[in-house]
């Protein structure tokens with residue numbers, strides 16, 4: 001953690017010298033947009049003004065000055081402590097120089113930006129990267145992003161996003177590691193290690209900001225920013241562990257989520273921000289509100305005035321205000337009235353200064369070589385391709401894949417040549433011209449192909465041009481059609497919730513026509529959330545989940561469909577039958593009338609109760625056999641092992657998943673819980689024994705007090721290829 005005697009002493013000395021204005025300045029992060037890292041249009045600014053979401057002062061600043069110049073005076077006076085959105089190292093150095101050399105105490109600024117899945121080198125979106133089940137790569141991509149971002153003057157990323165979400169209607173599932181708490185926790189810890197390294201003060205590392213704290217992904221109906229109401233036991237068991245894992249890995253900062261939990265907005269939730277995070281987990285970094293999060297407490301209706309919101313937020317432990325200036329405007333008065341104490345203000349300043357010191361900003365405030373500013377390098381591109389290859393999930397294959405290099409193919413669909421659609425939902429510094437589309441890759445590889453998009457699109461319509469498709473199908477010599485279908489990345493991410501998960505427009509009709517023409521159909525999905533595609537899966541001869549794969553998307557699609565890479569990705573989220581059956585997730589409770597096709601069971605009348613593709617699912621061009629499961633206890637641990645053999649003809653990587661089911665407990669338990677995973681790389685015919693140890697503590701659960709219970713029980717143990725089936729054994733432990 002970050003507290004050391006030396007740092008605390010330095011902070012004491014600095015606090016002594018600081019005026020109230022300078023202290024409050026440290027608590028303010030300034031930016032150019034009321035929604036954080038995303039820029040907004042003048043029209044949107046007008047709408048926000050009309051809705052009372054921003055004041056006249058902020059509106060005028062947004063409209064008149066899309067630059068930071070007017071903030072220079074604030075830096076000089078020490079009334080701002082951080083910026084979001086500065087991405088140019090010369091500019092960062094310029095502003096920093098004012099802070100360090102022209103402000104009274106020379107306290108450096110900290111520059112933050114959403115570096116979510118890469119910086120200049122754009123990696124697959126997190127939901128895709130999570131499908132690699134590969135901690136080393138989670139860490140590697142964060143490390144590269146940190147290096148590139150720091151070259152651009154960024155000290156701090158608003159990532160990783162570790163919100164568990166079981167509802168694909170929520171547009172932000174694309175930004176996180178999916179539906180499973182265990183996978184999300186490993187992802188969280190690896191990302192923190194990747195961004196921060198062992199020592200935050202090293203030049204090419206940046207501070208992580210783990211978000212959105214907490215349960216943002218449980219928003220009712222999958223509607224972004226919506227309310228969350230749940231038991232503390234569920235919160236602790238499903239939604240909080242990834243944050244705990246990130247804190248344990250040394251996360252420097254966290255961001256309270258926009259939503260309320262059980263009636264209390266996270267931004268002002270003392271239990272969450274203080275009692276749980278600081279007292280229980282021992283966090284000693286700082287918290288920054290989400291964009292205008294403090295102001296939003298007025299809209300939540302838990303604060304009456306800006307002063308009320310500021311008072312509640314600072315008391316709860318929200319240290320820095322992203323953008324709304326409520327601390328700046330209200331804290332002096334609140335202090336005078338005795339509603340907020342100097343100790344409370346000092347505590348927040350102290351938390352922020354501690355991290356500024358830990359990341360070496362006082363010693364090295366400037367970007368050393370601004371001219372180096374994140375150029376795309378071949379080495380980073382190679383890593384991006386490797387991760388993109390491994391993020392792809394082969395959902396179905398009736399023997400059509402891999403394709404042969406000398407076979408002619410017809411490529412159809414809106415996404416075939418769209419480089420910007422490959423990048424993903426959170427791309428601030430990535431560039432369209434760096435991205436590779438599928439058609440770019442096919443050209444590079446001299447594949448004989450025709451490309452006819454057949455879809456006229458505004459991103460929300462995807463209208464099928466039937467004539468174009470008919471002509472293309474009639475004229476092509478290809479027997480196999482590669483169809484790219486899905487959703488635009490511009491309809492995924494923040495504020496992009498959807499009530500329908502089916503393919504929009506004429507995309508399904510397009511697939512139907514291809515099949516009707518007697519062609520082999522290879523369907524590639526380009527999307528940021530699980531889609532409801534039962535018919536499309538049925539009619540496709542092969543289906544490949546390609547998500548939003550980043551700059552190397554086209555190469556990776558080529559690698560997988562032409563067998564240059566044997567697919568190994570596993571779904572990080574369940575694919576439901578239709579929108580109405582959401583949320584559908586693998587680790588549900590059994591209920592008293594377990595789901596089955598029989599009568600009076602927990603199921604739907606109008607669709608199967610099983611998913612189209614379950615969590616953990618993914619095929620490969622080889623096959624793996626699981627055998628010799630043994631489960632025993634040793635020194636109060638469960639020791640589970642099984643032999644995995646590659647029984648096919650191609651080398652490949654298997655993700656071995658270990659699930660448990662606690663048969664008897666005082667509270668209902670999920671039908672399965674992922675507790676471990678391991679990757680094994682096997683040549684044809686090769687066998688490897690995979691062994692996993694689980695401590696009693698890892699098998700516990702929360703009762704409703706909530707208390708963590710580790711009582712003995714009969715357990716089912718599954719060593720499996722995905723969240724269904726697999727080898728099974730039972731043990732009393």
Ligand code: NOJ
Pocket residue numbers: 035036037038114158211290291494
């Ligand atoms: C709002 C988003 O919720 C958050 O994820 C992001 O980090 C901030 N804006 C800053 O851009």
